[in-house]
Amino acid sequence: MHRLSRALLRALPRAPLLRQPPGPGRLLPAALRPGSRGGLSTRPRREPPAAPQRPAAQGPGGEEEQFVFPEYVAEPGPAPAREPPAAPGRPERRPREKRQHRVTGRPDPSVPPSGVSCSGCGAELHCRDPAVPGYLPSEKYRSLMGGQPGGSEGQGALGRVVCQRCWLLVHHQQALHMQVSREQYRNLVSAALRSPPRHGRRPLVLYMVDMLDLPDSVLQDLPQLVGAGSNILVVGNKVDLLPGDSPDYLKRFRKQLLRSCAHVGILPAAQGTGGQVARTGSQNLVDVHLISAKTGYGVEELISKLQRSWKCNGDVYLVGATNSGKSTLFNTLLQSDYCKSKASEVISRATISPWPGTTLNLLKFPIINPTSDRLFRRQERLKAEAEKTEEQLSDDEQKYLKCLKKQGYLIGRVGRTFQQQKSKAVIEFDPDELSFSMEEEPVFSSNKPKERVEFTYNELKDARWFFDTPGIVKENCVLNLLTEKEVKLVLPTHAIVPRTFVLKPGMVLFLGALGRIDYLQGAKSSWFSVVASNLLPVHVTTLEKADSIYQKHAGKTLLKVPMGGEERMKEFPPLIPQEITLEGIGTLEAVADIKLSSAGWVAITAHLEDKLQLRAYTPEGTTLIIRKPPLLPHIVDIKGNRIRGSASYRTKKPPPLVENLKANGTNKQIKRVSKI
Template sequence: MLKVLQACVRHQVCVRRQVCVRRQVWSSVSSAAQRGSDTAEGRGVTRGGVRSCTVDPNLQEQFVFVEFTDPEDDPQQEERRILHQFRAASAAGSPGSAAGSPGSAVGSPGSAAGSAAQLTPHKHLRSLEHQLQVLRSGDQQEAELDSLIQFQDVDFLLDDSVTATKKKKKKEAGGGKGEHKIFGTPDVDEPVSNTCCQGCGALLHCTSTAVPGYLPSEKFKELQQEGRLGGATCQRCHLLTHHHQALNLQLPREQYKDVVRQVRAHKALVLLVVDLLDLPDSIIPDLPELVGANKHIVVLGNKVDLLPADAPNYLQRIKRQLLQYCQDSGFAAQVTDVHLISAKTGFGVEGLISSLQRSWKYKGDVYLVGCANAGKSTLFNTLLESDYCKSRAADVIHKATISPWPGTTLNLLKFPIINPTPYRMFRRQQRLQEVLQQTEEELSQDELRRMQRLSKQGYLVGRVGRTFRTNASPSEEIQFDPDSLAFGEDGEPTATAPSRPSSELTHNELKDTHWLYDTPGIMKELDILSLLTEHEVKLVVPTQAIIPRTFVLKPGTSLFIGALARIDYLQGQTSCWFSVVASSRVPVHVTSLEKADGIYEKHAGHVLLGVPVGGLERMKEFPALVPQEVRVEGRGQLEAAADITLSSAGWVAVTAVEGDQLLLKVHGPQTAGFSVRTPPLLPHIISLKGQRIPKSVAYKPLKAAGLLDRGLSVSSAKTPQLKKKKKKN
C-alpha cells in the first residue's frame, strides 16, 4: 500500500507541474488577447464562443521524482522522508519560487491562478498526511469504486425504486443470510463413493449433476479427504431442506420398485403407509409381489390429522374402510393390524410403538413401504426421535429429507431398533402414565408452544417422547440398565458419566441389532402431481387442517377446483351440495355452464383459478381437460352419496336429495386419474357447513374441534389450549 502511495505522490507532482506550466502559457495568451496582439509563443482566438490555444513546444516541463527506499527498513523514517520531499516539491510551485515569483505573469498573488496554485499543494499534503495516519493505525479499508463516482442524468432522473431494486439485487448477488451459493463443477474422472447420502440414500459422487447423489467436486473431495463424507448430504437434499427448492430429478418407476423388492429375501415386518387424502389410490395394488406373500403387514393410515370429524366415532369408520380397501387389493390375509396416525403431529405414534414392541418385539427388520408422498420419511424422522430407536443413534443418524415433491427418497435409509426388554417396557409405561396425568401448568414452555402450533395445523395432536437418553444428569450419577447386564448386550442408560461424544456408533452398539428401513416411494401410474411444477405442488398438497368448503349448485352450473378440475351439474331434480375437501390455497369458482368454457380459456393460469400458475405460456404445457360422465344417486340431505377423487389434490363430496338421479360431467387431465369413490370417506361432511352467505352459492366454512392423543388412547377431552382457541373462534 505504501509503494502505491509513493507512485500516487509522483503522479500528483507531475500533474501539478504540468498544470502550472499550462496556466503560465494560458495567462500569457489571455494577456495578449486582451491587448489585441498575437505572438508566436501563444495565440488566443475566439471563434463562435470557443476559445483555443497553442502551447509553445519549446517549453520544457519540469518533473520532481521522489527517491524510492524500502519501507521495511524504517517505516516512520520513510513516511517523514516522503512528507519532506513532497513539501520540497510543493515549494517549487510556491509564490517564492522562480516559477511563481511575484513578478511573473502567473504567480501574482492577486490572480486566480496564483491562488489555486497556492492552495492545491496544501490540500494534497493534508490528504497525504491523513492516508499515512490511516496506514499506521491499520484501519484502512478498500472502498468500492462505484461508491466514489456518482452519475445523474438531468433529463432522466433515476427513480428511487430502481435504485432500491439494484441495491437488493447486488446484495443478493453478494450472498445473503442463509443463502445457498451453488458453486463447483463435476469431475468425471473421480470414482463414485460407496457412501450414501444421509438425506435420500443415494450414493455420493461428483461425476454428473443429473445423477442422484451429486456433490460439487470441490466439496466432494474436501469431505473425502477429511473423512467426513459419511455424514454429508447431496446438493439436492440441501436445497430441499434449507431452501425448499426441488431439483427436477426423477428415476424410472421400476427402479423405485427394485429397491423395495429387496424385502422379499429377508425376515421382516412391513409397515404400509397409506395417504388418507388419496384413498384408495395410495394403496399399492401389487404389494405381495413386491415384498412377498409371507410377510406380516401393518397398515398405517397417515395424515389423519388433516381430516375433520364429520360424526362421532369417525376414526373407527375410517379404519374399517381402510381395511376393506386392503381386502379389495388382495392382501387382507397378511394384515395384522391397522393404525391411524399423523407422522407430522405425532398422533397415534406412541400407540404404534407400543403395539410393535408387544407384537413384533425384536424378531427382525422393519420396512416402511408406501406410495410417493404418503409420509414415510416424516414417520421415519418421528420414530428416530422416539423410544423405537436406540437412544444414542438418534443423536448420530441424520434425519431423512422431507418435501412435498414426489420421489424425494431414492434409496434405503435406516436406524437401529431398540430391544424392548421388560425393564425398558416398564420404564416406558411409567413415562406414558406420567404424561397422561400432566396438566397444562406442568408442561414446559417449548412443549406448550409446540402443542399450540400443531393444534392450528391439524385436528389431532399427539406427543412423542423419549424415555432413554444419553445426556448426563446434573449430579453425574451413573444409571445403568440391568437388562443390558442380564442379556449381555449394550443398552441405553438414562444417564452416563461424562465422556467424549462420538460421531459414529461402535461395533458393540450395532452387534446383532435390527433396523428400521425407509424405502423409496412407489410412483403411481396416474397422479396429478406429476403434471405440476415445484411451486404448484406446494399449493396443491394440503399441509394444514382441511376446512371443507360447501356450495349449493342447480342444474346447469359448473364448479371449478382451480384450473385442475371442473364438475358440471347437467341433470337433477333439485339443487345439490358439493363439499370441496382440498387445500385452502386452491381457489374454487362457480359459474353457469354456458360461461364455463370462456372462463377457463380466459382465466386458466391466472389469479381467478389459481393453479396452474404462469399464464398462457404455462397452460400450453398443461394437458387439456378430458370430460367423463358420472351418475350419482342421492342418499339424503345429511349424507353424501359419493366422492369425486382428484388424485393427490383431495376430493369433492356430492350430497343430494334421497332418490335423486344426478348426471355429472367431470373434466380433468387424462393422466391425473380422477375417479368416483363409494362409499364416501366422510359421508356426513355436509354437517360442517355454516350459514349460507347472502347472495352467493357458498356456505361459511366451520372448523371441527381437535383432540389430543397422550400416547395410550384417544382422549375425548380437549386440551386447555384447544378450548381457548375454540372460544376465540
C-alpha cells in the same frame, strides 16, 4: 469493539428527542424505531397498508364467484410497505423478485464414488454426474475428502453430509430432477424386501398409506412388490388433516382402509379353531393403525404395537407411495423409544419435502430391544404423562402444542424414556487467552468441533434395523404434471377446512384449473363440499361461461394452479370429461366422493332419490374415481351460515384434540378419540 461503542455513543445524542409521536413525514431514531433491528437509518416511517377487503360475490343469479376467504386461507405474512411515488423525471422502482438459487460447481467424472450414503436421501455421494442421485460439486467433494478421494479420513468427513439435491430441497425449496425411473424405485424396494431373513425371522412391512389419497395410495401391485407370506402392518397417515364429521369417524377410516387393502389382495389373518391363525391370502395383514407422523397422533401406540411384535418379526421396512409421509415418520421414530438411545446423535434425520421421491435409497436406524424392564419403564412414563393437563406442561411444550393445533385436528405427544446419558461439559480456562491490553482487540478462538458419536461393534452385531425405503411413484397422478411451486399449493400441510356450496342444475365448480364438475341435470339443488388444500381456489360459474372462464383464466391468478400463463398451459394436458350419474340418499349424508386425482375431492349431497347427472373433468393421463361410500359422509354438517346472495356457506373449523393428556372439563373427548 471499543471503537464501535464510541461511534455509537457519538451518534445517539445527535438524534432529536421526541416529546410527541412524530407525523408521517418525521424521522424516528433507529434505536427507538419500532421493529428496527439496530443500526442507523434515514428511511421515513410509513403507515401500515390497509387490510385487504373480502371480494364481494355477485348476485344470486350471477353465480360467478371466487371463493378464497380468510377463514381457510393461511394467514399471510406482513405486507410489504408501498414505495412513495417517484419524483418527476425519475424512473419508478420495480419490485424485487425472489431470485432462484443458482446451482454452482462442476462435476469430475474421474473421481470414484465415495461409498458413503447421503444422510438425507440415502444415495451414494459422488461428484461424477449432477443428474445421478447423491451428487456433490467436485470442489466441495474434494474439500471434504481432504484432497484424497477414497481415503478413510475422507469417508469419515462425509458421514453426515447431504447431497446437493437434499440441500436445495431443505434450504431453498428447490428440486433437482433426477434420472431415476419408476422401475428403479420398485427394483430397489423389492430387492430389499426379498433379501434373506435375518435372525431367522421374516421382516415386517410397515406400509404407509396417505388417507387423503385413498384408495390411490394403496398400490395395485403391492402383493407382488412385498412378496408372498409377508407380514404387513398398514398405517394410515395424515388423519390430522381431515375434520371429524361424526364421533366415530376414525372407525370409518379404518374400515375404508381395510376395504382398500382387501381390494388389492392384502387380507387380514383369520382366526381359526383352537387359537390357530390361518392366512386367507398370500400376505398376512397384521393390523391397521391410524396416525399423524407430523403431529405425533397415534405414534406412541404404534411404537407399543411394534415392540410387542419383537419376537415374531425381524427387520422392519417402511414402504409406501411418494408423499405418504414416510420420511416424517422415520424422523419421529428416530426421536422416540423405538430406536436405540444413541441413534438420534449418530444418525442424521431424513430429508422432508413435498416434492415426490425425496428418499432415493435405504435409510436406517437400529431398533432397541424391548426388554421387560424397558417396557415397564416406558409404561410408567406413559401413565405419568397421561395424568398431566395442558397447564402442567412446560412453556416450550405448550408453545409446541399451540403450533400443532393450528396445523391439525388430532395431536399427540411423542416422548422418550431411554435417554443417552450425556457427560457434563468440562470448562477449560486459559488465562492467557483472556488477557489483553487496552490497545489490543480481543480475539476469541472458534468453537472446538464436537466429538463424533459412533456405535460400537457389540452394540450393532445383533441389532435389528428399521429401514426407510424410497417412495413408489404413483401412476396417473396429477402431481407428476406439476412444478415444485404448484405441488406446494396442491398438497395440504395444514388442517383442511371444508368448503360447501349449494348448486343448481346448469352451474359449474372449478377446483383451480385441475378439476371441474358440471351439474347438468337434477330435480333440486345439491350440496358440493370441497376437501382440498386451503390454498387451492374454488370458482363457481354457469355452464355457459365455463369454457370461456377456463380459456381466459387457466394458468393465471383466478384459477391459480397451474401457474405460468399461456406458455404453461400449452404444455399442460387438456381436461378430459367423464359422465357420472348419482342418486341422492338424503340431505344429511353424502352419496359419493368425486376424487379428482390427488388434487382433492368433492362430496356430493343430494335430496332423497334425486337423480343427478354430472360431468367431471381431470387432466389427461390422470385418474378420476367415484368413491362409494364417501370418506366423510356427514361433511355437509361442517359449515356455517349461508352467505347472502351467494352459493357458498361460511366455513367452520372443528376444534383440535390432544391425546395422552388428562381430560378436563373442556376436553372430554380426548380419551374417547384415543381409544378408537
